[in-house]
Amino acid sequence: MGFATNAIHVGQEPDPATGSIVAPIYQTSTYVQEELGKNKGYDYARTNHPNRKALEKTLAKLEGGHAAYAFSSGMAAIDSVFRLLRPGDHVVLSEAVYGGVFRLTTQLLVHFGLEFSFVDTSSSDSVLAAMRANTRMLYVETPTNPTMRISDIAAIAKLATERNATLVVDNTFLSPYLQRPIELGAHIVVHSMTKYLNGHSDSTGGCVVLTRPEDTEKIYFIQRSAGAGLAPMDCFLVSRGLKTLAVRMLQHNANGIAVARHLDAHAKVRKVYYPGLASHPQHDIARKQQRGPGAMLSFDLGSLEAARRFLNQVKLCALAESLGGVESLISLPALMTHASMPKEVQERIGISEGLVRLSVGIEDVEDIIADLDQALLYV
Numbered sequence: 001m002g003f004a005t006n007a008i009h010v011g012q013e014p015d016p017a018t019g020s021i022v023a024p025i026y027q028t029s030t031y032v033q034e035e036l037g038k039n040k041g042y043d044y045a046r047t048n049h050p051n052r053k054a055l056e057k058t059l060a061k062l063e064g065g066h067a068a069y070a071f072s073s074g075m076a077a078i079d080s081v082f083r084l085l086r087p088g089d090h091v092v093l094s095e096a097v098y099g100g101v102f103r104l105t106t107q108l109l110v111h112f113g114l115e116f117s118f119v120d121t122s123s124s125d126s127v128l129a130a131m132r133a134n135t136r137m138l139y140v141e142t143p144t145n146p147t148m149r150i151s152d153i154a155a156i157a158k159l160a161t162e163r164n165a166t167l168v169v170d171n172t173f174l175s176p177y178l179q180r181p182i183e184l185g186a187h188i189v190v191h192s193m194t195k196y197l198n199g200h201s202d203s204t205g206g207c208v209v210l211t212r213p214e215d216t217e218k219i220y221f222i223q224r225s226a227g228a229g230l231a232p233m234d235c236f237l238v239s240r241g242l243k244t245l246a247v248r249m250l251q252h253n254a255n256g257i258a259v260a261r262h263l264d265a266h267a268k269v270r271k272v273y274y275p276g277l278a279s280h281p282q283h284d285i286a287r288k289q290q291r292g293p294g295a296m297l298s299f300d301l302g303s304l305e306a307a308r309r310f311l312n313q314v315k316l317c318a319l320a321e322s323l324g325g326v327e328s329l330i331s332l333p334a335l336m337t338h339a340s341m342p343k344e345v346q347e348r349i350g351i352s353e354g355l356v357r358l359s360v361g362i363e364d365v366e367d368i369i370a371d372l373d374q375a376l377l378y379v
């Protein structure tokens, strides 16, 4: 079956008890046992519940993985992946990772004996140069947030496999509709489901999609032992959101292209960062490994003051953290999503104070462009 059919039907069979076309929300913490040691497949909701099981089945199918696990946030999912490692292990990460991943690794996991190196993973040579004898994992975000650099997943997967390391790809910015890292050789895919997978900005969630039985067992053990599995209501919301993922991504992508081209031609905008523009340094890799450039873009207005004047004037685009919802969301990474990153690191990876990030929603694109244009008058 095709992607859209799978997104609607896999894991989403009608409820066998009642015929309800949409399975109910199993809002219960525990399950009665028929007799000692005998139950209907569920005993306690931290360990598992029907809504999570259904969602995980859909996620594994859409990413082309062997299994998937749903967590209470993207960060909980990512944290569980780092728990596959042992003290003394080394990880090479994209230097422009999401600020929360930078904080988790450099301020928390580093105290548990893990070592982290941050490099520009858009250069496979830099990845290779950073690898050591104890490198067990490569962690790549592509496109990167917010500078939209693209890493060549197939080339990095080859490096990982040759050196017995695990390649983890954060696919949050594109969703499996626009990019399928497992088909390109990634071993593990993570998502903040708070973004496109749910798509309606009404729950937080994360997932880990796996390709190897040994990782699958460990991640399920971590999920049920540490207790950050996603709750029934949130699983229901993400499952509902996934049913429209294909049509939403088509419209996000079309709107993203139109807005990027418009901003690129605007006199007040110094530079647009968007993999769909021919001027983007990794445009060819994006064309090769993505089904479309997506709806995330950043643009430089030259200074914090210019960005502030602009952001205080937008009306349709909401000034808010997060991305991937049906509504357009706009933010200033230097003071918002990436505030936990030291200034010198921000500067090195290209997060200037005038850099604005836009998650292009699926409103009428003329309305999004009109809102940006009226706000640019104040720059």
Ligand SMILES: Cc1ncc(COP(=O)(O)O)c(C=O)c1O
Residues within 6 Å of the ligand: 073, 074, 075, 076, 098, 100, 141, 145, 170, 172, 173, 191, 192, 193, 194, 204, 205, 206, 322
């Ligand atoms: C690319 C990326 N990965 C991971 C996360 C973390 O996800 P969450 O906020 O759901 O914990 C985010 C959050 O913005 C993100 O943008």
